Amino acid sequence: MSAVRIDGKAAAAELLAITSHEVGKLKADGIVPSLTVILVGDDPASDVYVRNKVQRAQEVGILSIEHRLPANTSQEHLLALIEALNGDASVHGILVQLPLPRHISEQAVIQSLDPLKDVDGFHSHNVGSLAQGLPSFVPCTPAGCLQLLQGVVAELSGKHAVIVGRSNIVGKPMAALLLKADCTVTILHSRSRNVAALCRLADIVVVAAGRPKLVTSDWIKPGAVVIDVGINRVRDLDRARLVGDVDYDDVATVAAALTPVPGGVGPMTIANLMANTVLAARQQSQLKR
Ligand code: GUN
Numbered sequence: 001m002s003a004v005r006i007d008g009k010a011a012a013a014e015l016l017a018i019t020s021h022e023v024g025k026l027k028a029d030g031i032v033p034s035l036t037v038i039l040v041g042d043d044p045a046s047d048v049y050v051r052n053k054v055q056r057a058q059e060v061g062i063l064s065i066e067h068r069l070p071a072n073t074s075q076e077h078l079l080a081l082i083e084a085l086n087g088d089a090s091v092h093g094i095l096v097q098l099p100l101p102r103h104i105s106e107q108a109v110i111q112s113l114d115p116l117k118d119v120d121g122f123h124s125h126n127v128g129s130l131a132q133g134l135p136s137f138v139p140c141t142p143a144g145c146l147q148l149l150q151g152v153v154a155e156l157s158g159k160h161a162v163i164v165g166r167s168n169i170v171g172k173p174m175a176a177l178l179l180k181a182d183c184t185v186t187i188l189h190s191r192s193r194n195v196a197a198l199c200r201l202a203d204i205v206v207v208a209a210g211r212p213k214l215v216t217s218d219w220i221k222p223g224a225v226v227i228d229v230g231i232n233r234v235r236d237l238d239r240a241r242l243v244g245d246v247d248y249d250d251v252a253t254v255a256a257a258l259t260p261v262p263g264g265v266g267p268m269t270i271a272n273l274m275a276n277t278v279l280a281a282r283q284q285s286q287l288k289r
Helices: 008-028 044-060 075-086 106-112 124-131 140-152 171-180 195-199 265-288
Strands: 034-040 063-069 093-096 160-164 184-188 204-207 225-228 232-236 239-243
Touching: 008 044, 008 140, 008 265, 034 044, 034 075, 034 265, 044 063, 044 265, 063 075, 075 093, 075 106, 093 265, 124 171, 140 171, 140 225, 140 265, 160 171, 160 195, 171 184, 171 204, 184 195
Parallel strands: 034 063, 034 093, 160 184, 160 204, 204 225
Antiparallel strands: 232 239
């Protein structure tokens, strides 16, 4: 058996087209949706992510502003910038690229964001709303994973989903979303025991562990759907290459459907960031009326 290759690029293009249409409607109402992206330091991976986000924003007509700050920026300086952006009515979305340099508290920075501008959905206000099943900004990567799953799984209700990884950015919000979709949810993490055997119980597997090719075919029940969130840079025959947390060729022999890396979850993360920014702009314009 060979698995269906889930095309994240095509799904993202659809979401971006809808988002671009929504941007047009906002502009017709005199609102230019805007996203401010803050990058502290010079982590090369973050640099690529931020460039991609800014470029995609421009493509859909969102005004995007970049603040690139040196690695030795103080926490006070960063918090002051966020406070100014919170108070600037022309800024609808604020994204602080993670990770931050070690001398800055990620929690303090995330909690300083106006929850209405928190297009990443990381502020405790949004995290709490999502956990309670209330409307909130949904973190972009798990939102994209859910959309890809909805494209290939006819009925999520009652399915057993196993999530590998418990990060605040992916694992935990993914669990909340799948629970909201009436899945039975198991979270595995670095201290879990019998991970392969537990994973083999799953109808749906979402892997966000940050470990290249961690998941192999012996972890997967025949016919399961597998979503690979991993983006690992590895050197292969002296060339830099991206690989996921799933051994694609091996898992494709047993899974029903599987996302590739690159071209799977990655494009959906950015498309959802654009969608969240449009939502932020729409909500803020309605609040002002
Ligand atoms: N670093 C890795 N993923 C993300 C993300 O989704 N948002 C932000 N802000 N930083 C990240």
